[in-house]
Amino acid sequence: MATQPHLILGMLTTACLLAACGGDDPAPPVPQIATVFSTSADGWQGAYADYHAETEPRDVVWEPRALPAPLSGQAYYTGGTNRSDDLFIYNKKKFSGYAPARQYKLSFEIEIATNQSSGCVGVGGAPGESVYVVAGAAPTEPKTVLTGGEYVVNLERGNQATPGAASQVLGNVANAVKDCGPQQYQTKTLKSTAPLTAASNANGEIWVFFGIDSGFEAKSAVFYKSIKVAVEAAHLD
Numbered sequence: 001m002a003t004q005p006h007l008i009l010g011m012l013t014t015a016c017l018l019a020a021c022g023g024d025d026p027a028p029p030v031p032q033i034a035t036v037f038s039t040s041a042d043g044w045q046g047a048y049a050d051y052h053a054e055t056e057p058r059d060v061v062w063e064p065r066a067l068p069a070p071l072s073g074q075a076y077y078t079g080g081t082n083r084s085d086d087l088f089i090y091n092k093k094k095f096s097g098y099a100p101a102r103q104y105k106l107s108f109e110i111e112i113a114t115n116q117s118s119g120c121v122g123v124g125g126a127p128g129e130s131v132y133v134v135a136g137a138a139p140t141e142p143k144t145v146l147t148g149g150e151y152v153v154n155l156e157r158g159n160q161a162t163p164g165a166a167s168q169v170l171g172n173v174a175n176a177v178k179d180c181g182p183q184q185y186q187t188k189t190l191k192s193t194a195p196l197t198a199a200s201n202a203n204g205e206i207w208v209f210f211g212i213d214s215g216f217e218a219k220s221a222v223f224y225k226s227i228k229v230a231v232e233a234a235h236l237d
Contacts, residue, residue, distance in 0.1 A: 027233075030098070030104070030231050030232055030233055031095065031096075031097040031098065031231065032228075032229070032230060032231055033095055033208060033227070033228065033229035033231060034226070034227070034228045034229070035226060035227050036225070036226045037064065037074070037075050037076035037224055037225060037226060038073055038074055038075070038225075039064070039074065040064055041062065041063075041064060041076055041091075042093075043093055044062075044076070044091040044092065044093045045091065045092055045093065046060070046062030046078065046089070046090070046091050047089075047090055047091075047092065047142070047143070047144050048060050048080060048087065048088060048089045048090065048144065049087075049088045049090070049144040049151055049152050049153045050084060050086040050087055050088045050150070050151070050152060050153075050159070050213075051083065051084040051086070051087060051150070051151050052084060052149060052150055052151070053149075053151075055083040055084035056083070056151070057080045057081050057082070057083055057084075057087060058081070059079075059080055059081050059219070060079070060080035060089055061077065061078070061079055061080065062076070062077070062078050062089075062091065063076075063077055064076055064077070065077040065223070067113055067185065067223055067225075068113075068115070068185050069185070070184070070185065071113055071185050071187070075113055075223035075224055075225045076091075076223065076224040076225075077221065077222075077223050077224075078091065078211070078212065078221065078222055078223075078224065079219060079220060079221025079222070080219065080220070080221075081218060081219040081220075082124075082214040082215075082216060082217050082218065082219070082220060083217070085124050085215065085217050086159065086160070086213075086214070086215065087213075087214045087220075088134070088153065088211055088212070088213045088214075089211050089212055089214075089220075090134070090142065090153070090209050090210065090211030090212075091209060091210055091211055091224075092141065092142045092207060092208070092209040093207070093208055093209075094141065094205055094206070094207050095205065095206050095207075095208060096203070096204055096205045097204060098200040098204040098205065098206055098231075099200060099204055099233070100200060100201070100202050100203065100204045101139075101199065101200060101201065101202055102199065102200050102204075102233060102234075103197055103198075103199050103233070103234035104137075104197070104198055104199070104200060104206065104231050104232065104233055104234055105195035105196070105197055105231070105232050105233075105234050106137050106192075106195060106196045106197075106198055106206075106208075106229050106230070106231050107191070107192040107194075107195045107196075107229065107230040108135040108168065108170060108190075108191065108192045108196070108210070108227070108228070108229055109189065109190070109191045109192070109226075109227070109228040109229075109230075110133060110135060110170060110189070110190050110191075110210060110224065110226070110227050110228075111187060111188070111189045111190075111224070111225040111226045111227075112133065112173065112187070112188050112189075112190065112222050112223060112224055112225060113185050113186070113187050113188075113222070113223035113225055114128070114173040114174070114175050114185065114186065114188060114222050114223070115175065115183040115184055115185045115186070116128035116131070116173050116174050116175060116183070116220075117174070117175065117177040117178070117179075117180050117181050117182070117183055118174040118175065118176070118177060118178050118179070118180070119174075119178055119179045119180045120180040121180070122216045122217070122218060123216070123217040123218055124215055124216055124217035125214075125215035125216045125217070126174070126216060127216045127218065127220065128172060128173055128174025128175070129172050129174045130160075130172070130214070130215040130216045131172055131173045131174075131212050131213070131214045131215070131216050131220045131222075132160050132161055132169050132171070132172050132212065132213045132214075132215075133169070133170045133171050133172060133173065133190050133210070133211075133212055133222075134157065134158075134163075134167050134168065134169055134170065134210065134211055134212070134213050135167065135168055135170055135192075135196075135208070135209070135210040135227075135229075136155070136157055136164070136166045136167030136168060136196065136198075136208070136209050136210070137166065137196060137198035137206055137207065137208045137209070137229075138155050138166045138198060138199075138206075138207050138209075139198070139199045139200055139201035139205070139206065139207070140154075140155075140201065140207065141207050142154065142155055142157075142207060142209045155167070159213065160213050160214075160215050166196075166198065167196070167209075168192055168196050169213075170190035170191065170192065171188075171190040173188075173212065173220070173222050175188055176188075185223075187225065195232075197234055206231075208229060210224075210227060
């Protein structure tokens with residue numbers, strides 16, 4: 001017996017509902033970024049920039065270390081002497097799993113441990129308030145390159161208190177001890193006040209970087225306890 005037209009329509013409608021009628025599949029979750037530096041550097045690579053050949057620092061270090069008292073546990077220690085009045089010590093890592101060539105919004109949260117008191121005076125700038133914590137992202141690897149006799153990062157990242165197209169200034173390393181009081185280690189959490197827009201590359205990868213940008217002409221150091229980056233796809237207008 002021939003199938004009635006209304007039965008065919010009903011079967012097609014049911015099939016469309018089951019298969020979403022060829023509609024778009026739900027978007028996969030956007031990979032989030034988080035590292036707790038309690039056991040290792042977790043693949044983050046260190047570098048430094050903003051110096052000339054004659055002012056290159058000789059003591060830059062990146063390594064897991066035990067946190068000083070009164071804190072406990074381990075964190076990722078970074079430090080070096082600023083001989084150029086403008087030393088940027090940074091860390092970078094590549095993350096994948098994003099849609100190719102897509103805009104994303106990134107919000108950073110970095111927890112540090114620092115013993116730099118607030119309100120101190122130093123050479124070239126304060127040892128706390130003039131050492132800025134910077135974070136950023138780009139589709140290409142951040143690298144230190146020689147340009148016009150100066151070693152700089154190959155991205156538009158701004159400088160010290162001024163952000164760039166590829167970066168944000170989250171704050172500084174001064175802790176809650178006021179009036180240049182006794183140095184003691186405290187934790188401090190620094191966050192984005194608004195998301196940073198960055199693009200993935202053709203392979204669906206995003207490079208993230210963070211570090212300290214110093215205007216204090218002496219040694220600066222900080223312990224990184226963790227970094228979290230909330231990532232969401234930017235809506236296209």
